[in-house]
Amino acid sequence: MRVPVGPGWALVGDASIHQDPWSGRGIDFAATHATYLADALLDGALNETTQVKSLHRYHMRRDEHGLPGYRETTEFAADLRRLSES
Secondary structure (H helix, E strand, C coil): CCCCEECCEECCHHHCCCCCHHHCHHHHHHHHHHHHHHHHHHHHHHCCCCHHHHHHHHHHHHHHHHHHHHHHHHHHHCCCHHHHHC
């Protein structure tokens, strides 16, 4: 889990939230978070929002979408035997 933004840069996909590939969420996270970033940057460019506010918006949306899945993945990864019990 990394801070996904800074002055002039942003991270998406595994560079932003890395988790075990068994959950299959990585590609979803990468595509969804790239869309969130593009939306935030476009909003900033069209509505004269500062880059800092745009990137903060992306960070919040990324966390809202990604943290529940990240937490679930790390919880199950601690003991993968639980998957066979489901």
